[in-house]
Amino acid sequence: MAHVLVGEPASTSPEHALIMQTSFTLAQLADPDLAEADKILRACVHCGFCTATCPTYVLLGDELDSPRGRIYLMKDMLENDRPASADVVKHIDRCLSCLACMTTCPSGVHYMHLVDHARVHIEKTYRRPLRERLLRALLARLLPNPWLFRLALRAAKIGKPFAPLFSLLGSKRTAAMLRLAPKRIRPRRKRQLRVITPQGERKGRVALLTGCVASVVTPEINEATIRVLARHGVEVVLARGEGCCGALVHHLGRDEAARSAARANVDAWNREIEGAGLDAILVTASGCGTMIKDYGYLLRTDPDYAEKARMVSGLARDVSEYVNQISGLRGEHAPPLVVAYHAACSLQHGQKITREPKEVLSKSGFVVKDIPDGHLCCGSAGTYNLLQPQLARALRDRKIANIAKVAPDVIAAGNVGCITQIAAGTEIPVVHPVELIDWATGGPVPGAMRRRMNTVRPV
Numbered sequence: 001m002a003h004v005l006v007g008e009p010a011s012t013s014p015e016h017a018l019i020m021q022t023s024f025t026l027a028q029l030a031d032p033d034l035a036e037a038d039k040i041l042r043a044c045v046h047c048g049f050c051t052a053t054c055p056t057y058v059l060l061g062d063e064l065d066s067p068r069g070r071i072y073l074m075k076d077m078l079e080n081d082r083p084a085s086a087d088v089v090k091h092i093d094r095c096l097s098c099l100a101c102m103t104t105c106p107s108g109v110h111y112m113h114l115v116d117h118a119r120v121h122i123e124k125t126y127r128r129p130l131r132e133r134l135l136r137a138l139l140a141r142l143l144p145n146p147w148l149f150r151l152a153l154r155a156a157k158i159g160k161p162f163a164p165l166f167s168l169l170g171s172k173r174t175a176a177m178l179r180l181a182p183k184r185i186r187p188r189r190k191r192q193l194r195v196i197t198p199q200g201e202r203k204g205r206v207a208l209l210t211g212c213v214a215s216v217v218t219p220e221i222n223e224a225t226i227r228v229l230a231r232h233g234v235e236v237v238l239a240r241g242e243g244c245c246g247a248l249v250h251h252l253g254r255d256e257a258a259r260s261a262a263r264a265n266v267d268a269w270n271r272e273i274e275g276a277g278l279d280a281i282l283v284t285a286s287g288c289g290t291m292i293k294d295y296g297y298l299l300r301t302d303p304d305y306a307e308k309a310r311m312v313s314g315l316a317r318d319v320s321e322y323v324n325q326i327s328g329l330r331g332e333h334a335p336p337l338v339v340a341y342h343a344a345c346s347l348q349h350g351q352k353i354t355r356e357p358k359e360v361l362s363k364s365g366f367v368v369k370d371i372p373d374g375h376l377c378c379g380s381a382g383t384y385n386l387l388q389p390q391l392a393r394a395l396r397d398r399k400i401a402n403i404a405k406v407a408p409d410v411i412a413a414g415n416v417g418c419i420t421q422i423a424a425g426t427e428i429p430v431v432h433p434v435e436l437i438d439w440a441t442g443g444p445v446p447g448a449m450r451r452r453m454n455t456v457r458p459v
């Protein structure tokens with residue numbers, strides 16, 4: 001392995017512009033995941049451009065907490081088929097999987113697939129301390145299951161006032177979980193229509209992901225989406241059998257659990273595709289959208305699912321992509337409020353969607369402002385704010401300070417994780433862009449704004 005460039009600054013010098021040499025054996029390369037890792041590693045030219053936009057490098061200033069440093073650690077671990085060491089685990093665990101490095105990298109290094117594979121390797125070869133194992137097992141069990149998650153949130157609501165006490169006692173993770181638990185949890189809807197027919201002539205038919213965490217924490221986002229779509233002639237189907245996209249367990253290195261969630265969703269949507277047909281599969285949580293758009297890769301070696309998964313990934317759209325191309329969308333009902341648009345990492349870096357959410361908000365009559373340093377993560381990152389609460393909080397505080405610079409009336413973010421993370425640190429209402437679009441096109445005022453209406457001022 002080449003040397004690890006601890007503390008070395010980013011460089012564009014020719015000696016660094018060398019393609020990384022790898023030495024996987026032929027037997028190792030017979031494993032499709034290692035063959036992919038080899039391809040990714042060989043694309044890296046060590047230039048270090050990615051360090052400047054990596055949130056953990058910005059915070060900690062350690063090369064091993066930068067993309068380039070982590071790439072060296074992963075290369076060494078995978079190439080030598082070494083069990084993960086505590087040190088490697090520490091630096092990989094600190095990675096947010098925000099993918100800012102992928103946006104910056106001039107060589108097209110697919111860091112996401114590499115770090116996902118490293119996490120699986122860590123899960124298989126490293127025995128974490130007991131408390132850590134229990135916490136991870138609990139998160140992997142609770143979060144993808146809306147019924148269990150709702151129960152857990154009810155318990156967390158009771159414990160919420162004790163968050164500062166847990167923090168004082170040194171239990172930062174428990175304190176973080178209690179702080180992030182929403183103050184109000186809507187009761188579960190007894191009956192939910194599976195197919196929502198549009199107003200007027202039907203112009204399209206889409207499936208909408210109900211998901212797991214978002215369906216409990218922010219059900220109003222999908223309700224707003226359904227109203228916007230129905231108002232504009234789009235039939236919405238909530239496919240029977242769909243559920244968690246698998247991203248939460250995937251980021252915990254639980255490969256098989258992620259694949260099994262993906263297969264269930266592929267089956268559910270495939271029945272609709274083969275039945276009445278689908279124009280798109282819409283996702284309102286961009287973390288889930290990034291995952292579903294990658295199902296084709298995740299299931300590429302599964303002969304029963306590879307083709308169907310590719311088709312599902314091809315149909316997956318973030319709600320902003322789809323709504324932005326609806327003709328005749330015009331906001332007439334909402335005041336021209338200043339909206340600070342927070343670009344979720346999974347949307348801007350994972351899916352490369354930067355224009356559509358802002359464009360559709362502007363079309364709807366809002367004054368959209370970018371947040372300074374908008375490429376840096378808010379610290380949410382799936383379960384990151386529960387597992388790495390100190391780093392997550394530092395990133396959140398930084399984000400909120402930057403948001404304050406544009407003095408918005410409201411903050412819009414296209415991912416439930418970011419909404420929860422940012423809302424826990426500010427009095428400014430945080431909503432999903434589609435809730436604002438719903439309001440502007442004839443729907444109700446978004447709930448978070450209604451609750452803080454006295455803080456909203458017209459421009």
Ligand code: SF4
Nearest residue numbers: 054095096098099101
């Ligand atoms: S995914 Fe984000 S945190 Fe991880 S190395 Fe890349 S930029 Fe850094």
Ligand code: SF4
Nearest residue numbers: 044045047048050105
């Ligand atoms: S990942 Fe990309 S930006 Fe980072 S060092 Fe490698 S080639 Fe350069």
